[in-house]
Amino acid sequence: MKILVTGGAGFIGSNAVNFFLEKGFEVNVVDDLSRGFKELVNQKAEFFEGSFGDKKVLDKALKGVEAVIHFGAFALVEESVENPQKYFKNNVINSVVLLEEMRKKGINKMVFSSSCSVYGEPEKVPITESHLLNPVSPYGETKKAFEKILELYFHSFKMNSICLRYFNPFGPNELHKPETHAIPNFIKAVLRKEKISVFGDGNQIRDFFFVEDLIKAHFLALEKIDEFGFEVFNVGSGSGHSVNETINAVFELTGKKTEIQFLPERKGDPKKLIADTKKIQENLGWKPETEFKQGLKKTIGFFENLSKD
Numbered sequence: 006m007k008i009l010v011t012g013g014a015g016f017i018g019s020n021a022v023n024f025f026l027e028k029g030f031e032v033n034v035v036d037d038l039s040r041g042f043k044e045l046v047n048q049k050a051e052f053f054e055g056s057f058g059d060k061k062v063l064d065k066a067l068k069g070v071e072a073v074i075h076f077g078a079f080a081l082v083e084e085s086v087e088n089p090q091k092y093f094k095n096n097v098i099n100s101v102v103l104l105e106e107m108r109k110k111g112i113n114k115m116v117f118s119s120s121c122s123v124y125g126e127p128e129k130v131p132i133t134e135s136h137l138l139n140p141v142s143p144y145g146e147t148k149k150a151f152e153k154i155l156e157l158y159f160h161s162f163k164m165n166s167i168c169l170r171y172f173n174p175f176g177p178n179e180l181h182k183p184e185t186h187a188i189p190n191f192i193k194a195v196l197r198k199e200k201i202s203v204f205g206d207g208n209q210i211r212d213f214f215f216v217e218d219l220i221k222a223h224f225l226a227l228e229k230i231d232e233f234g235f236e237v238f239n240v241g242s243g244s245g246h247s248v249n250e251t252i253n254a255v256f257e258l259t260g261k262k263t264e265i266q267f268l269p270e271r272k273g274d275p276k277k278l279i280a281d282t283k284k285i286q287e288n289l290g291w292k293p294e295t296e297f298k299q300g301l302k303k304t305i306g307f308f309e310n311l312s313k314d
């Protein structure tokens with residue numbers, strides 16, 4: 006089966022490309038390199054540099070493709086607050102261009118990278134898929150809006166899609182600029198012997214889970230997509246780790262320790278985010294397999310290798 010991976014030069018997309026190639030899929034990648042890195046794209050994939058909102062690029066990249074895994078997006082919450090239009094244009098409008106090109110070509114399967122940011126400040130933890138959708142950032146709104154558009158494309162055009170609402174994935178290839186995620190920032194600071202900055206008291210809990218497990222969820226989603234038509238699933242570990250616990254684990258696994266600087270709490274940062282993962286376990290048979298410290302070890306290995314270059 007041939008698939009198109011959008012955003013395949015980014016953190017999660019590049020890991021997905023490796024996984025699907027190993028499973029024997031043929032993989033096309035579309036990435037405009039606005040946030041990604043060509044070096045992260047497996048050479049066995051066919052790479053199309055350009056936007057998933059560009060029909061000319063899609064005309065080539067969708068040839069022979071049966072399903073699209075849509076990772077491509079802008080994904081910085083703070084930037085989305087500063088420039089909502091940029092986010093709606095890329096994450097929603099450009100994504101609709103992609104859907105339209107798929108529709109014209111009779112491609113009717115999409116697995117979409119949604120986010121726990123669609124829930125906003127949770128009323129109840131663990132968060133189930135039926136929790137109120139109340140995003141607190143334009144970024145979260147773009148994810149909520151595109152989920153709704155996918156639902157509409159299912160009802161109107163029989164385009165099947167599964168939206169995976171990721172909690173806090175981490176792993177190799179996470180090279181966002183700027184990096185706003187805790188784990189890569191902690192690891193890089195420790196390896197460079199720099200201060201670690203923590204917003205708030207470090208007791209906030211996040212549902213960190215390993216990127217390889219996340220990618221497996223896409224594989225299972227793709228296998229069963231036609232049974233579901235349109236569906237949404239949380240993807241997370243279903244348990245949480247505090248920021249302080251995470252830092253201590255990084256200290257332990259690197260054998261290095263640096264100073265921790267506690268900064269004022271960030272507005273709108275929930276105290277606790279944990280996924281209820283019953284739905285994906287029961288429907289897709291997915292559960293995380295990588296133990297937290299084992300995933301951290303692999304991620305540390307990636308950053309150690311980078312710092313040798």
Ligand SMILES: NC(=O)c1ccc[n+]([C@@H]2O[C@H](COP(=O)([O-])OP(=O)(O)OC[C@H]3O[C@@H](n4cnc5c(N)ncnc54)[C@H](O)[C@@H]3O)[C@@H](O)[C@H]2O)c1
Nearest residue numbers: 012014015016017036037039040041056057077078118120
């Ligand atoms: N990383 C997380 O913690 C997290 C959590 C929840 C959801 N997500 C979602 O998962 C997806 C992947 O996230 P990531 O962390 O790998 O981000 P990333 O920024 O590393 O990767 C996104 C990729 O999309 C590309 N891109 C952006 N706009 C494009 C366009 N118009 N055309 C072609 N390529 C384009 C970028 O160049 C980049 O390579 C995103 O949709 C993100 O919103 C990520």
